Amino acid sequence: MSKITIILTCFFIFLLRTLYTTNCFAQVIDQEALNILKASSNKISNQKSLVYSILYSYSEGDEKRIMLKDIDASYINLLDQDQILYYFLDGSAKYVTKDSIYMAELKPQKVVRAIPNTAIHVHSSYNIQHISLDNMLGTTQNFADECIDTIRFNKNIEMNEYIIDVVEKKRTWNNGTIQSIVVYDRYWIDKKSLFPNKRKSYRHSKDDLGKEKIDIYEFTLSFPEKSPVVGFPLDIFKAGKYRNLKNPIVPAESNKQILSMLGQLAPKFSGTNLVSGKKEKISDYKGKIILLDFWYLSCAPCRSLMPILNQLNEKFKDKDFVLLGVNVMDMNNDEIKNYVNEKKYHYEQWYNPLGAKELYNLASYPTTVLIDKAGHIKFYDTGYSDDMGSILSKLIENELNR
Template identity: 25%
Template sequence: MKKKSLLIILIIIVSCNQISNTKDLVLENEILMSKSTSIDYDLLLINKPFSQEEKNIQKENVRFIRIDNDSLVGGSFWIKNDSLEHYYDAKNLYEINHKNNTIIKFSPYKNQEWSIYGSSITGAVKSGKYFLKKNILKKIYSKDSVKNSKPKDTVIDNLQLKMLLYNAKDNPPYTNLQYKHFLSNKNLLKRVEFSAKFKDQTQYDEWNFSNEKFDNVTVEDFKKSLKLLTDIYEVKEYKPRESIKLLENGTKAPDFSGQNFISKDSIHLKQFKGKVVILDFWYMTCMPCIKAIPFLNKIHSKYSKDNLTVLGLNPFDNNEINRNKIPEFIKTHKMEYSPISISQTVRQKYNVTGFPSFYIIDKTGEVVYSKVGHSNENEKEIELILDKILK
């Protein structure tokens, strides 16, 4: 009887230990990650940007090897999907294209960091931080408000998981920043969710991990794999495309036609002869474009009585689905100037490859200002020019 009672007590103790608080669960995960030098897993990435209803889905196989002295990533990696492979040796990044039998070599430490953190592999690389970087979860869940909280039991895809929840501080203009981390009973991170709001728009990111293997690959394995490929594929150094410059000051602004998204009225640039015109090239899912709207509203209101016209030229949202979204977008972001649908030909005439792009056209029809991107500095430049030519 005593032995039976003792067994029951032990079972209760073990069960209680399994239901850890957030602090203990995070610590156990950190210990597990620190025991290995490499990790291999399949990754399902789901992303929904602001102002987009459709989700982007990527499937990749990801392998990371921890290298402590690599300041950029924290280690070496090999990322593979259906179309491309990317190998980073803690110095160079190799993009392997099996369709055209080529390897493009990038130099992330020589002003090409974007090849890792501004490309199609960014989401996969970010997933590796939970293995490569020390105390990642600990830093997130070290706040008194969450470290002693109890993880929530949940089931996803028939997996029994424990969910950790962290509501981060607002980062204006973004609000409702929320992280969810899901760990298995073996303290493996199986899923990460992140969401944030911008006005009434929501961004959602999800990383799903499966088929994890530890210490299954070495640096030598990576080197041998690359050697096999370089023996049969041509290796080329990345060369940036020659940048296309916006039209220079003094250029006669090319005439164009377009249609107002709301009123459906046709417009031509030539009908604004004798006025100063600001052209704003934008599209709905461009966050820098959205951030520029309040400033464009301001100058539209401030200078419209002085013969200024602001035209928001959109070359991308011309299909039926996006056209139907435009009225709600304009209402949400309180766009007060004219939203104009234009063709790609107009974009090409003005050499626009980055968004937003701005032009100021004076009363004689000549370009007096052009700039790619939105910033506080650009706003000051535009107002100075307007104050000068609208006197």
């Protein structure tokens, strides 16, 4: 073996050891603090019923805007985590099953309404994990996963509470559109019950346009001794009666918006092609599967979704499929073009769409719409989620195979 080979081999071994050491010892975890967080999470998730109230506040930037939201509710876990009954101070109840959300209101009169499971995410905000665990403990991720830098007891000592800080490493997320500067969560855990009393999240970040932002979230959780709801007729959901309700309707405006579009013929509209500068019509793509992405430059969730859509475009570009980005706000085509070119997004882009906002009930962004070959809307959703790529990919494949 030559000296050069020996030197290179030794260097390679040294590099591996360095990387291994960095990965294994980068985190500073106080095991006792970690165990308390896990115990608190298990404490809530193992409850078969719970009466709770959450006070939520949020402040953003220099404006120090504070929004308060009370969530006063009891819940009963009827069968499993997919079938849960909630009832609230306002005399209403939600019964969540695997296929629908059923809602009952006593005021001004007894009315039962249903939201069919028309989208994969439709139940995400109607479960105990979201209301208690995610809000109070953020347990959608492991407490000590690779993005965590430190878990430690806070120096401030309280008689009846553990105060624990969980500090994240500096990193990027949402497909690289957000860069963290300082990110931490602080938890107040009751020493006797192990229930969380409070969680504070501090988020100082910078987006890919260079804009810095500070968000502060606070969740305060309390547990009344008795249920705040008295006399609710729980039999309204019993014996399968909820499945025989006449004329179920959709209560929430956002769900009305989704359901009003699904299955309908996609409204026709036109826009200006970002590259050619020519006016084009959606009917130009008749007979193809069309995926519309309504977005604008200063919308961070929009920019987070675009790399996912770009991958979908690469996967299906040789099929009867077209992906069309539709910028609904920005009028400077050079700014749009510079951003798209910088990010190397290769799918079609329009701007200045005529009538699209009204025709597609656009109220929040990004809005993603899938249209089948016959021109009917098969999928309509708003916002960004990490699983959007897999959801859309399956839907497109299903339509291509019809």
